[in-house]
Amino acid sequence: MDKNRSVRILQGNEACVEGALLAGVRFFAGYPITPASEIAEGMAVRLPELGGVFMQMEDEIASMAAVIGASLAGSKSMTASSGPGICLKQENIGFAAITEVPCVVVNAQRGGPSTGLPTKPSQGDVMQARWGTHGDHPMIALAPSDVNEVLHMTIKAINFSEKYRTPVMLLLDEVISHMREKVNIPTREEIELIDRKKPAVEKDNFLPYKADEDLVPPMANFGSGYRYHVTGLIHNEKGYPTSNNKEIDQLIRRLTNKVELNKKDIIIEEEFLLDDAKVAIIAYGSVARAAQRTIKLAREKGIKTGLLKLITLWPFGDETINRLAGQVDLIIVPEMNLGQMSREVERAVGGKCRVVSYSRVDGELINPLEILTRIMEESKL
Amino acid sequence: MNNSITQYFRKEMFPHIWCPGCGIGIILGSMLRAIQSTGWEKDEVVMVSGIGCSSRITGYVDFNTMNTTHGRALPFATGIKMANPALKVITVMGDGDCAAIGGNHFIHSARRNIDITAIIINNMIYGMTGGQYSPLTPTGKLGSTAPYGNIDQSFDIAALAASAGASYVARGNVFDVNQITHFIKKALLKKGFSVVEIIADCPISFGRINQLRTPVQMLEWIKSITVAKRVWEGLPEEEKAGKIPTGEFLDIDIPEYTEKYQETCNRIQQGRREK
Ligand SMILES: Cc1ncc(C[n+]2csc(CCOP(=O)(O)OP(=O)(O)O)c2C)c(N)n1
Numbered sequence: 201m202d203k204n205r206s207v208r209i210l211q212g213n214e215a216c217v218e219g220a221l222l223a224g225v226r227f228f229a230g231y232p233i234t235p236a237s238e239i240a241e242g243m244a245v246r247l248p249e250l251g252g253v254f255m256q257m258e259d260e261i262a263s264m265a266a267v268i269g270a271s272l273a274g275s276k277s278m279t280a281s282s283g284p285g286i287c288l289k290q291e292n293i294g295f296a297a298i299t300e301v302p303c304v305v306v307n308a309q310r311g312g313p314s315t316g317l318p319t320k321p322s323q324g325d326v327m328q329a330r331w332g333t334h335g336d337h338p339m340i341a342l343a344p345s346d347v348n349e350v351l352h353m354t355i356k357a358i359n360f361s362e363k364y365r366t367p368v369m370l371l372l373d374e375v376i377s378h379m380r381e382k383v384n385i386p387t388r389e390e391i392e393l394i395d396r397k398k399p400a401v402e403k404d405n406f407l408p409y410k411a412d413e414d415l416v417p418p419m420a421n422f423g424s425g426y427r428y429h430v431t432g433l434i435h436n437e438k439g440y441p442t443s444n445n446k447e448i449d450q451l452i453r454r455l456t457n458k459v460e461l462n463k464k465d466i467i468i469e470e471e472f473l474l475d476d477a478k479v480a481i482i483a484y485g486s487v488a489r490a491a492q493r494t495i496k497l498a499r500e501k502g503i504k505t506g507l508l509k510l511i512t513l514w515p516f517g518d519e520t521i522n523r524l525a526g527q528v529d530l531i532i533v534p535e536m537n538l539g540q541m542s543r544e545v546e547r548a549v550g551g552k553c554r555v556v557s558y559s560r561v562d563g564e565l566i567n568p569l570e571i572l573t574r575i576m577e578e579s580k581l
Numbered sequence: 582m583n584n585s586i587t588q589y590f591r592k593e594m595f596p597h598i599w600c601p602g603c604g605i606g607i608i609l610g611s612m613l614r615a616i617q618s619t620g621w622e623k624d625e626v627v628m629v630s631g632i633g634c635s636s637r638i639t640g641y642v643d644f645n646t647m648n649t650t651h652g653r654a655l656p657f658a659t660g661i662k663m664a665n666p667a668l669k670v671i672t673v674m675g676d677g678d679c680a681a682i683g684g685n686h687f688i689h690s691a692r693r694n695i696d697i698t699a700i701i702i703n704n705m706i707y708g709m710t711g712g713q714y715s716p717l718t719p720t721g722k723l724g725s726t727a728p729y730g731n732i733d734q735s736f737d738i739a740a741l742a743a744s745a746g747a748s749y750v751a752r753g754n755v756f757d758v759n760q761i762t763h764f765i766k767k768a769l770l771k772k773g774f775s776v777v778e779i780i781a782d783c784p785i786s787f788g789r790i791n792q793l794r795t796p797v798q799m800l801e802w803i804k805s806i807t808v809a810k811r812v813w814e815g816l817p818e819e820e821k822a823g824k825i826p827t828g829e830f831l832d833i834d835i836p837e838y839t840e841k842y843q844e845t846c847n848r849i850q851q852g853r854r855e856k
């Protein structure tokens with residue numbers, strides 16, 4: 201057997217490190233925080249072995265800045281943190297979005313707000329993931345629900361960031377980060393790797409922010425001979441600051457559209473027992489694991505229940521949900537927050553069926569039976 | 582070969598945004614002469630700035646350039662340098678940018694002694710936002726947010742950098758152009774974290790409110806408050822008050838960060854091979 205291919209018992213955070221290294225990450229900057237620290241610790245061991253760079257910076261603002269700098273210099277780059285640190289990263293996540301610098305931000309979610317619940321899981325940051333930095337901007341966020349998926353979604357996150365030149369959030373939570381499961385570690389050859397597009401034009405004709413048809417401009421690395429300006433100010437195709445209405449409008453719309461119009465490629469979701477379902481659970485992250493059990497329990501009770509598991513949270517997969525709403529009588533959205541995604545589901549459903557939120561914000565995981573109880577209460581009505 | 586520093590300009594970006602009489606242009610001239618003297622290719626130079634009038638410099642020069650977020654030029658530059666140590670990385674920051682919002686990054690960049698040159702344009706005020714007091718505004722001076730006189734003490738950026746671990750630290754003023762060009766050149770060639778602070782005039786945001794309305798009045802005032810380090814050291818304590826020493830404060834050779842990192846990688850990879 202190939203010596204790179206192995207089955208190992210890994211913690212979610214360790215699987216994230218493995219996935220990132222496989223995907224070609226060679227720069228990591230971070231700052232310690234529970235429950236994300238094992239990612240930095242793993243990178244600190246592994247990156248120097250591979251000739252990559254690990255840096256512990258003075259704070260999360262600096263970590264995010266260093267990651268963007270390294271990406272501009274040509275390294276696939278990543279950082280990881282949790283709520284309080286993700287708050288600090290927002291400033292430069294916005295910078296990465298407007299300057300279109302590929303990078304991945306892992307958020308091992310814990311209870312918030314503020315210092316909150318450092319050692320307990322939460323899904324309280326899903327809206328922050330979308331709208332945490334100010335202004336209209338694109339966002340891709342992926343939420344794996346088991347350790348094997350963490351590895352694969354980390355690779356996806358890196359690939360999406362390179363393909364769409366945008367920051368990508370990988371949303372874990374304290375449970376996914378810390379639990380141990382069997383992981384099939386693929387070989388390099390078994391995974392698809394995507395690198396940023398290089399400019400195809402002569403240096404003198406290079407327009408750093410002129411997009412191709414896919415709305416993504418090719419990217420030149422600093423030092424490659426294509427000299428250009430990178431600014432967080434609204435800029436034109438040349439990369440220079442502009443106050444021209446048309447150019448402003450073009451940039452803001454293109455940034456969002458390059459993700460929204462490529463939803464087909466970006467949305468990852470899984471359906472379980474939905475074909476004949478009259479009740480659908482929509483869940484993501486560690487709650488989707490519980491929901492997988494719930495649908496079986498519900499069927500034992502004679503309630504035709506299925507699950508739509510969301511892995512891509514942003515951009516939001518309206519289409520599947522809207523279609524599902526035409527089929528089922530009830531959608532239940534269990535989450536470890538006060539209904540952040542449930543409101544998004546309601547919007548996508550557009551009144552076609554009933555949407556019920558089930559929330560838990562006490563630091564405990566949602567278990568299969570409580571979702572079942574909720575379904576039984578609601579389906580009696 | 583083109584010997585003029587205009588070869589480094591992005592001419593299509595002109596006219597520039599700076600006010601008439603602003604000191605930033607003089608400093609930009611010095612920076613470009615210093616870069617020219619190193620013989621570095623444009624392709625290998627990276628210039629990174631934060632936010633402010635001073636930070637707008639990066640838009641006008643034909644290198645790999647970056648105008649980042651307020652105070653964060655150094656951590657962006659650190660990522661670039663670590664990812665590709667062959668690049669010549671220069672940061673340019675205002676006094677508020679470097680010493681207020683970016684103060685912690687500045688201290689830690691010096692502590693790492695990473696091979697980056699930090700140019701600080703110290704006009705003693707927040708220029709771009711219209712004259713609010715900064716950590717470098719002298720005590721007693723006025724700002725739009727210090728209408729009754731600034732009661733804060735001001736930082737000594739040079740002493741801060743030297744004590745935090747930098748390799749080269751110098752301070753000049755916009756009046757002594759040849760001296761600042763010389764300092765910048767030495768800083769660029771220094772292996773390690775090098776800092777050149779330049780006392781600069783901002784006739785609009787600092788001058789107007791402090792009765793130094795014309796660029797000439799401002800330059801004369803800067804000349805009157807700056808004293809060569811040698812002279813300053815001999816002054817009685819009461820005469821030191823309100824005066825700023827200029828000159829070289831530190832020039833030492835100590836291990837540099839990217840080299841130490843590379844050595845660590847080599848040691849680990851060697852160890853693995855031997856296993
Ligand atoms: C996070 C953040 N806070 C505040 C501002 C507003 N702002 C823009 S420039 C500036 C001050 C610049 O002063 P300084 O760094 O001294 O540079 P100068 O303009 O004097 O060259 C401030 C506070 C900002 N852009 N970002």
Ligand code: SF4
Nearest residue numbers: 599600603634708783
């Ligand atoms: S406000 Fe001051 S620092 Fe800014 S451009 Fe005008 S004179 Fe220069």
